[in-house]
Amino acid sequence: MRLTGGLDRGRKLKAPRGLKTRPTGSKVREAVFNILGPAPDGDVLDLFAGTGALGIESLSRGAKRAVFVERDPRALSALRSNLTELGFADRSLVLGRDVQSVLSTLAADGRTFEWVFVDPPYAAGLTQGVLEELGNLCLAATGVVIVEHDKRNVPPDAAGGLVMTNRRYYGDTGLSFYRHPKEGAK
Numbered sequence: 234m235r236l237t238g239g240l241d242r243g244r245k246l247k248a249p250r251g252l253k254t255r256p257t258g259s260k261v262r263e264a265v266f267n268i269l270g271p272a273p274d275g276d277v278l279d280l281f282a283g284t285g286a287l288g289i290e291s292l293s294r295g296a297k298r299a300v301f302v303e304r305d306p307r308a309l310s311a312l313r314s315n316l317t318e319l320g321f322a323d324r325s326l327v328l329g330r331d332v333q334s335v336l337s338t339l340a341a342d343g344r345t346f347e348w349v350f351v352d353p354p355y356a357a358g359l360t361q362g363v364l365e366e367l368g369n370l371c372l373a374a375t376g377v378v379i380v381e382h383d384k385r386n387v388p389p390d391a392a393g394g395l396v397m398t399n400r401r402y403y404g405d406t407g408l409s410f411y412r413h414p415k416e417g418a419k
Contacts, residue, residue, distance in 0.1 A: 261408065262287065265287070268408075274347070275373055277292075277299040278299070278339075280335075281353045282303040285303075285312040287352065289315055298326075299321075299324065300346070301325060301328065302335045303327070304331055333366065336371055340369075345372065346371055346376055347373050347375065347376045347377070350381075352380075352381040360386075360388040364393045368411075374413060376412070381406060382406075382407045388409050394413060396412065397410065
């Protein structure tokens with residue numbers, strides 16, 4: 234798995250063998266960043282980060298800082314190794330905890346994020362609860378949440394005050410983009 238853009242384009246990311254995470258494929262990552270455009274001035278949050286491909290890709294493309302949340306010890310080891318090897322450790326915070334508890338802590342600290350990547354285990358049914366928390370607590374006013382999912386587990390059109398503004402499919406992989414509704418928009 235290689236980075237698809239930015240200053241570190243083409244550099245390889247490590248993923249341990251047998252890991253149960255599904256790294257986001259190159260085509261899907263490239264599509265995400267083509268849709269998002271230039272990196273934001275604010276922070277990026279990578280939930281269910283696995284080996285960190287989406288957050289690391291954000292850093293490579295110019296994001297100032299990224300927070301990664303992952304609880305699997307082997308994925309955490311690969312994530313930390315990737316950040317160190319690519320020179321991004323000083324611009325990153327890695328939290329080895331459950332996503333729901335981290336969101337509450339980040340919100341209590343007043344943290345908000347411009348880009349939030351959500352890539353939970355497809356069958357776990359976690360997306361709606363995470364969207365509720367993000368919309369109410371952690372997403373910047375101009376921010377966007379990007380949810381990766383499969384065709385069988387499509388997230389809702391709205392949750393937590395966020396509305397789905399774009400949905401695309403790349404093979405069996407779906408991407409749904411959420412934002413706060415614009416003032417006065419219906």
